[in-house]
Amino acid sequence: MKKLIGLIVITVLLTVAGSAEAQFKWKLQSGVPAGDPHMELLGNLASNIDKMSGGRLKIEVLPGGAIVKAFEVLDATNKGVVDAGQQWTHYSTGKHPAAGLFSAPLGGSGSGLDQMNHLAWYLRGGGRDLYLEFYQKILKMDVMAFLYAPDGPEAFGWFRKPIGSLAEFVKQRMRISSGMPSDVLRDMGGLPMSLPGAELMEAAQRGLIDGVEWINPTTDLKLGLYDIFKYYSIQGLHQAIDISDVVINGKKWRELPPDLQAIVETAMKTSIFEAILYFVEQNAKSLQVLTKEKGVKLFDAPPDYAPAFIASAKKVLAKFEQKEPFFKKVLDSQRAFAKTVVPYTKETAKLTTLISGAAEK
Numbered sequence: 001m002k003k004l005i006g007l008i009v010i011t012v013l014l015t016v017a018g019s020a021e022a023q024f025k026w027k028l029q030s031g032v033p034a035g036d037p038h039m040e041l042l043g044n045l046a047s048n049i050d051k052m053s054g055g056r057l058k059i060e061v062l063p064g065g066a067i068v069k070a071f072e073v074l075d076a077t078n079k080g081v082v083d084a085g086q087q088w089t090h091y092s093t094g095k096h097p098a099a100g101l102f103s104a105p106l107g108g109s110g111s112g113l114d115q116m117n118h119l120a121w122y123l124r125g126g127g128r129d130l131y132l133e134f135y136q137k138i139l140k141m142d143v144m145a146f147l148y149a150p151d152g153p154e155a156f157g158w159f160r161k162p163i164g165s166l167a168e169f170v171k172q173r174m175r176i177s178s179g180m181p182s183d184v185l186r187d188m189g190g191l192p193m194s195l196p197g198a199e200l201m202e203a204a205q206r207g208l209i210d211g212v213e214w215i216n217p218t219t220d221l222k223l224g225l226y227d228i229f230k231y232y233s234i235q236g237l238h239q240a241i242d243i244s245d246v247v248i249n250g251k252k253w254r255e256l257p258p259d260l261q262a263i264v265e266t267a268m269k270t271s272i273f274e275a276i277l278y279f280v281e282q283n284a285k286s287l288q289v290l291t292k293e294k295g296v297k298l299f300d301a302p303p304d305y306a307p308a309f310i311a312s313a314k315k316v317l318a319k320f321e322q323k324e325p326f327f328k329k330v331l332d333s334q335r336a337f338a339k340t341v342v343p344y345t346k347e348t349a350k351l352t353t354l355i356s357g358a359a360e361k
Contacts, residue, residue, distance in 0.1 A: 024057045024260070026083035026252060031070035031091070033198045034063040035222050037282065038244060041149050041275055042086055045246075048267045057260050059084065070196035077247045078141045084248040086148075089134075093179025096138050097320040098327040100180035101334065102131050103147070104239040106313040109331055111338035115152050115241045117345060118334075119272065122147055122243075125337040130330050135247070138326055142250035146268040149275035152242030155220065157213040158229035162299040166308050172210040175200060180316055181238035187312040197223065204228045215242065216279060217286035226294040234287075235301040237309045 028046070032038045039061065046059035068076040073085035074092060089103035101109055102122075108114060113121065121127040135145045154177075163169045170190040176182055182192035193209050203209050205228060212229065213236060214220050220232075246268065253261070290296040320327045 023055060024252075024256060026057070026059045026248075027062060027067070028059050028084040028086065028246070029062040029064070029067050029073060029076070029082045030086040031064050031073050031088070031196065032086070032219075033065070033223075036063075036197065037219050037222065037278070038086060038149065038151070039063060041271065041278065042246075044274060045148065045267055045271045048270060049264060052263045052267065053260055057256070057263070064196065064198050070198060074141065074143070074247055077143055077249050080249050080251060082249070083252045084246060086244060086246050088177075088242070088244050089131075089145075089147075090177060090179040090181075092139060096134070096326070097180065097324055098134055098138065098330050101327070101330045102127075102134065103241075103243045103245060104152075104177060104179070104181065105241055105334070106180050106184060106317065107237050107240055107310065108338070109334045110310075110314055110317055111331075111335045112342040112345075113241065113334060113338050114345060115150055115243070117338065117341045118241045119147075119150060119243070120341060121334055121337045123269070126333055127337075130333060134326070134330075141247075143247045144250060144253040145245055145247045146265070147243045148246045148268050148271045149244045150242070150272060151215050151219065151244060151275065151279055152239055153234075154215055154236050154239035154242050155213055155217070156233035156236035156301045156305075157211045158220065158225045159211045159231045159233075160229055162231045162297070163211075163233070163302055165302045166304040169302060169305060173208070175203070175209045175212040175214075177213070177239060180313075180320075183316045184238065184309060184312045187315055188308050200225070201228075213238065216283050217290060218279060218282040221286040221290055221294075226290055226296050230296055231299055232290065232296050233299050233301050237306060237313075 028042065030038055030042055042061045046061050049057055049059060064070045067082055070087070071091055073087040076082045077085045090100045092099040105118065108118065122131065131147070132145065135141050135143055157174065159172065170188055173191045173193055174185060175193045175195050176185055178194040182194060185192045195203055197214065200212060200214060201224060204212060212225060214223060214225065217234065291298060317331065321331055
């Protein structure tokens, strides 16, 4: 009997030990090509999860196109074709316009929110609940989603010659983000072209587009846009806020025990902070490389661009607000949060101006 009890105890201990060492292995496909900064950030995210989980959850990061096309990442994740994916919420604007309010709201959704304020709304102001409601109830996707990497504000764009007026700008066949940014450019009289990152260089080389906005100096440098376009402006309004997200297949998510789910959630929040610092440093360095080594010339966005953009943005927002109750629900939440945080931000912006001015003397 004692031997039998001993064998049972040993079996139980081995079972527990075995389950503790069991690994979950995911394939996460990005929506960007190899070499893009998001591949580095996703690699760091996967590494953090691996270390914090003691190797119980390992994530293999794949570049855009490895399994599915960039704009197919969400649907592929929902169906389990991939275990997880990196994309931008606004890629789903064709499914529902509220997509654009989460990852790339026009000029802060007209509320005055900047990127940090938007993140505060997402994590502290009820934004995350609305974000999950959007994916899981509005789109009916079986996914768990997280905003993971702020990479904005995005540049005005790359051109073959400096753009001196709104009239010149709207004549450009302009690669611009899908969804509301494209809607605004179209309302301004422009010619929006929607292309994923993997197709940008070929389209530019073949002359199918006249101008390109992609993301920021670091990402744009790595993509090599300076080889085709030599004039660059970073003063864009179409995505003054831009935040990438990670979506996880719902079945895969539910298979994780609570402690691993908590590890993933913590790693996503850490990634937000890491991405902010990463792009502050890297964008500054990349802008110097572009202007001092690659022959790129900076120019200011045309003075009549901002008023025209804001006027068209208000029209686009109003149109969707009137038609879509959930769109209005999200926009109202952002506006309410902005009433509290924007006045404070305006005051701290004055300090930033003073600090910058002192550094120039």
